[in-house]
Amino acid sequence: MADNARAKKLADLIREVVAEKLQRGIKDPRLGTHVTITDTRVTGDLREATVFYTVYGDDEDRATAAAGLESAKGILRSAVGAAAGTKFTPTLTFVADALPETAKTIEDLLDKARASDAKVREASSGAAYAGEADPYRKPETDEDEASE
Numbered sequence: 784m785a786d787n788a789r790a791k792k793l794a795d796l797i798r799e800v801v802a803e804k805l806q807r808g809i810k811d812p813r814l815g816t817h818v819t820i821t822d823t824r825v826t827g828d829l830r831e832a833t834v835f836y837t838v839y840g841d842d843e844d845r846a847t848a849a850a851g852l853e854s855a856k857g858i859l860r861s862a863v864g865a866a867a868g869t870k871f872t873p874t875l876t877f878v879a880d881a882l883p884e885t886a887k888t889i890e891d892l893l894d895k896a897r898a899s900d901a902k903v904r905e906a907s908s909g910a911a912y913a914g915e916a917d918p919y920r921k922p923e924t925d926e927d928e929a930s931e
Contacts, residue, residue, distance in 0.1 A: 787827075790829060793869070794824055798823040800866045804862045805859075808858070809859075811851045814852065817839045818852070822880065831873055837882060860874065
């Protein structure tokens with residue numbers, strides 16, 4: 784079992800090699816410049832690597848990029864093996880990163896919260912306080928007792 788530092792170093796190397804190879808080494812038109820490698824994770828035994836990617840475009844572009852990555856998996860694994868110099872080159876699994884969809888969902892929720900806050904602010908713009916101006920009790924002073 785490898786230590787976590789070694790797995791992290793290998794994951795970083797795989798991310799760099801795959802990104803570089805996709806940018807300059809693979810001539811597949813399905814990949815182009817639309818694919819971005821976001822993260823890479825390697826198992827503790829350094830046998831399997833999961834490469835997370837995002838694709839700029841619609842669902843059709845994502846499907847063609849996924850097919851292009853599956854067809855280029857062997858070339859990419861060979862490039863990783865040459866760069867890593869390890870005894871065993873990890874198998875690569877490509878997973879579409881859910882980050883853009885999650886970010887869009889969060890942005891939609893924040894927009895709803897902003898709209899709700901604006902409604903509350905608008906409704907309370909002319910309202911007055913329910914109690915006194917200073918609702919907190921204060922200890923009585925000598926002046927207050929003398930005035931009674």
